Amino acid sequence: MTEHKLLLAPSILSADFTRLGEEIRTVADNGADWIHIDVMDGHFVPNISMGPLIVAACRQVTDLYLDVHLMIDRPERYIEDFAAAGANGITIHVEASPNLHRTLQAIRLLGCQAGAAINPGTPVDALRPVLGLLDTALVMTVNPGYSGQGFLPEMLEKVRLVRSWMAGSGLDVRLQVDGGISTGTLPQALSAGADTFVAATAIFKHPDGAAQGTIQLRDLLKKLGS
Numbered sequence: 001m002t003e004h005k006l007l008l009a010p011s012i013l014s015a016d017f018t019r020l021g022e023e024i025r026t027v028a029d030n031g032a033d034w035i036h037i038d039v040m041d042g043h044f045v046p047n048i049s050m051g052p053l054i055v056a057a058c059r060q061v062t063d064l065y066l067d068v069h070l071m072i073d074r075p076e077r078y079i080e081d082f083a084a085a086g087a088n089g090i091t092i093h094v095e096a097s098p099n100l101h102r103t104l105q106a107i108r109l110l111g112c113q114a115g116a117a118i119n120p121g122t123p124v125d126a127l128r129p130v131l132g133l134l135d136t137a138l139v140m141t142v143n144p145g146y147s148g149q150g151f152l153p154e155m156l157e158k159v160r161l162v163r164s165w166m167a168g169s170g171l172d173v174r175l176q177v178d179g180g181i182s183t184g185t186l187p188q189a190l191s192a193g194a195d196t197f198v199a200a201t202a203i204f205k206h207p208d209g210a211a212q213g214t215i216q217l218r219d220l221l222k223k224l225g226s
Contacts, residue, residue, distance in 0.1 A: 004174060004195040006221045009034035009067050010214060011178070011200035012058070013049060020054075021061040023210055027203060030211045031218030034065040034089075036178070036198045038144075039082075041072035044096050045144045052078070052085040059086030067136075067198075069117065069178070071144045072096065076103040083110035091115030091138050091176075094126045104133040115176070119144060124158040128165060134173045136196065137162055141189065142179030151180025156192040163193025183220055190224055197221070 010032050015023040024035060035058055040049040058066055068087040072078065075092040076099065082090055090107045094116055097103045107114040115136035118127055120143055127137055139158045142149040159177060166173055177189045178198035186197055199217055206213030 005033075006190070006225045007033040007174070007196040008214070008217055008221060009036040009176070009196060009198045010203045010210070011036040011038055011198050012054075012204070013038045014200035014204035015210070016204070020057065023204065024058060024062050024064075026210045027214045028062050028064055030214040032064065032214055034067045034196075035062060036067045036069060036200075037087075038200075039068060039070050039072060040144075044073045044093065045071045052081045055082055055085035055087055065089065067091070067115075069115075069138070069198075070096075074098070076106065079103065079107050079112075080110060083107070083112050087112055089113035089115055089136060091117050091136060093117045093119065094130070095119060095122055100130055101133060104130060108133075115174075117178075118158070120152055120155055124161050127162060131162075131165060131169070131171055131173060134171075136174040136176050137166075138176040138178055139194075140179055141177050141181070141185075144179070149180055151182070151185040151188075153185075153188065156188060159189060159192035159194050181217075183216055186217060186220060187224060190221075 010027040040047045042048040065088040069091045090112045104114045113135035117138035141155045174196045176196035177194040181199040182202040203213035
């Protein structure tokens with residue numbers, strides 16, 4: 001199994017959308033590796049957020065990897081639009097796609113990396129059949145829909161299990177966590193086996209600004225990963 005660089009993926013769900021381009025440039029200049037884009041449809045999760053136009057706008061202001069997280073029903077209907085808008089990776093939920101294998105294969109055929117996510121209430125075994133098709137496995141550490149929620153520590157056991165499966169099979173798959181990631185919870189997720197960390201509130205709502213929020217988490221990753 002490949003030893004992955006530890007990646008920080010600020011989620012623009014908590015960004016100031018009146019200054020979105022500036023916010024993206026700020027985190028990019030201060031250590032962000034990916035830009036995480038949470039797409040919600042008001043059906044799969046109780047919120048509506050953004051679509052391909054926002055992805056295209058992000059693509060215009062950064063060359064960073066655009067990590068598009070589709071929290072929507074039947075994501076296969078829209079993956080082509082998000083790929084065309086500039087997504088580098090597209091993650092779908094195992095709960096949302098009736099033809100999960102086919103949709104993951106279609107994402108790769110569109111030239112994007114493929115990811116699959118599980119909600120806190122979904123048994124972790126739901127990820128196992130598709131691990132061989134993935135570039136990223138995402139374990140949600142909050143119930144998806146809103147930023148600013150508290151981290152669910154009981155999800156760490158899921159992270160450990162997925163990491164053990166990867167180690168046992170030699171798969172080269174990133175293990176991502178999303179939800180409640182902060183300077184306090186990131187070390188727990190890293191210790192459990194995560195290597196890619198989505199943070200929204202801890203970065204964009206940091207009392208000293210997004211630059212400082214990014215720097216704090218980036219410095220922590222450097223310290224813990226050394």
